[in-house]
Amino acid sequence: MAGYGTVDKGLVIDLGQLSTVDVDPREGTVRVGGGATLADVDRATVPHGLAVPLGVVSGTGVGGLTLGGGVGWLTRAYGLAADNVVAADLVTASGERVRASDAENPELLWGLRGGGGNFGVVTSFTFRAHRLPVHELCAVNFVYAEPHWRSALAAWERWTRDLPDAMQSILTFIVPPPELDAGDEPLLILALAWADPDDQAAGERLVDELRRAAPPDEEERESDWVAWQSAFDVLATKGRRGYWKNTSFDRLDDEVMDVVLRRAAEQRWVGTGIDIHHMGGAFARVPEDATPFPARSARFWLNIYGVWEDAADDAPRTAWVRGFADDMQPFSTGGLYVNFMGREPATGPDAARDAGAPTDPEAARRVYGSEKLARLVSLKRRFDPQNLFRLNHNISPG
């Protein structure tokens, strides 16, 4: 996302062929090559009626997504992708092969659950997988035109106050791309997915409750997990330009809604969008210090994704994303997710010295806070003391 997938005057390691996925249905685990995409994993697990918690766009790499955290349709039910990693195999900066698990290098496993690609090249991840009704999914998109946004947002906020872990919802404002043939006005899409394979009826009842509280202008259902996992792909074609910002927040009252709705109505261009993820559930029950991932208690996570095609739009689109993020600052609970962050100019006391650095050295402190950063720096000193892996949201060995 931040443009760290390639580099000038450096070396890109293409893991594209490490895409094998091996499912162990008896153990309920899945071993995934470090270069696999979400689609590779879903295709392999579905025949076993299993799913791994990952993200929502099928072409995303499991590697970067998991090492930063990984939020998606199963986050409330089973936690982040990173929370579901039980082991990882790495090649370190010195060429050493290392395994990270509860039994071997547990501190490294801790660091890989949110610390990004700082400690080595992960050649394979082993994930816990979960039973899911992969062909009888209860998943639905409620679509609202602008006049109904406020009432839908208010109803959704009330509905999210008391939900079982199995219900995940993501609220999106987007100008539909021409492929969808849905006009060129921005739309609000409330996407809901239910993850309890033993009680489908409970999911349907909750969907119905929201439908009655906020009748949608249109509704689309999906019952197939692979199709649902690629439903957002049309919004994410490759090769575009982008700048993203994110933050966590707890309240979605009139004051916050005013900001969100004003900004949502401003976006009149295809590509840029706004997502609000409802958090909580299993994700929130992971203790704050159990992984580097921050702000577990936040009720909502906002992701403002600027995506466009023409270089001439760089300045205005970036300014729009920054302006919206600034508007949200008074309501922010301080969470920052590395995988939803763009590349930022250097800040902090040494900003002038660091102006030419590939990444902002202060960004890691803002994301992880001082205590977790100290643990991550110790790991970096041990596994990459020369900072070979530095074109990332960098943990500097100092």
Ligand SMILES: Cc1cc2nc3c(=O)[nH]c(=O)nc-3n(C[C@H](O)[C@H](O)[C@H](O)COP(=O)(O)OP(=O)(O)OC[C@H]3O[C@@H](n4cnc5c(N)ncnc54)[C@H](O)[C@@H]3O)c2cc1C
């Ligand atoms: C269209 C789109 C949709 C997205 N949707 C979601 C979503 O639903 N949920 C979510 O949580 N995030 C999402 N993201 C953010 C995503 O998690 C990050 O962009 C992430 O970096 C993608 O990882 P990648 O492997 O595809 O990227 P790459 O550009 O290939 O890698 C990015 C960096 O990750 C590190 N890395 C990648 N693989 C490895 C590895 N095997 N070993 C060591 N380091 C590695 C490296 O530092 C590399 O520079 C989305 C991004 C996009 C562009």
